[in-house]
Amino acid sequence: LAKTTQPISMDSYEGQEVNITCSHNNIATNDYITWYQQFPSQGPRFIIQGYKTKVTNEVASLFIPADRKSSTLSLPRVSLSDTAVYYCLVGDEGLTGGGNKLTFGTGTQLKVEL
Amino acid sequence: SQTIHQWPATLVQPVGSPLSLECTVEGTSNPNLYWYRQAAGRGLQLLFYSVGIGQISSEVPQNLSASRPQDRQFILSSKKLLLSDSGFYLCAWSEQGVPSVYEQYFGPGTRLTVT
Secondary structure (H helix, E strand, O other), rough: OOOOOOEEEEEEEOOOOOEEEEEEEOOOOOOEEEEEEEOOOOOOEEEEEEEEEEOOOOOEEEEEOOOOOOEEEEEEEHHHHHOOOEEEOHHHHHHHOOOOEEOOOOOOEEEOOO | OOEEEEEEEEEEOOOOOOEEEEEEEOOOOOOEEEEEEEEEOEEEEEEEEEEEOEEEOOOOOOOOHHHHEEOOOEEEEOOOOOOHHHHEEEEEOOOOOOHHHHHHOOOEEEEEEEE
């Protein structure tokens, strides 16, 4: 099981770029790295996923170094509405009866202020 | 497009009463389905997952059970609720196969309070 470590909280201001780094030293060869966003009283929302190098979509970028032992979620020009909990997950094989699952930790609480 | 529904949105139940939460998915076929629980201030805990009709796997021993009577319907049940069953229950779906299985889409959730 590849455990992830990320900061408990981060603060930023509107318009700034926010980078949240996640450590996953024991990532396995077949593991993908996935990030989710969760607002209070809502289910998590998929943001981005990657295996190596850089992935970019309309919401964020994900940077993964060659050793894949960490990853960085980059949110460009954050706004107040980006205040949420961000989860870094590394997929693992280990479901009872086979299959793959996500293991959610406590995530990083990002607070964006004016 | 795909849509996931959960109901009810909130529920207050006494200890020892039964529970039934329902989740349905539209716009996809043969999805993986998941039940999670999130206690206050905690991360999500996977309770059950299903890869097909009638195929249920439990990740955590507990007094809850799950069923999948139809391809896009997932039900979470309990015969007798405990105080510790309180929490935010989330249903999710994904396509099958890697890496799609890690891209999960969550429903709006059910806030359960056991009194």
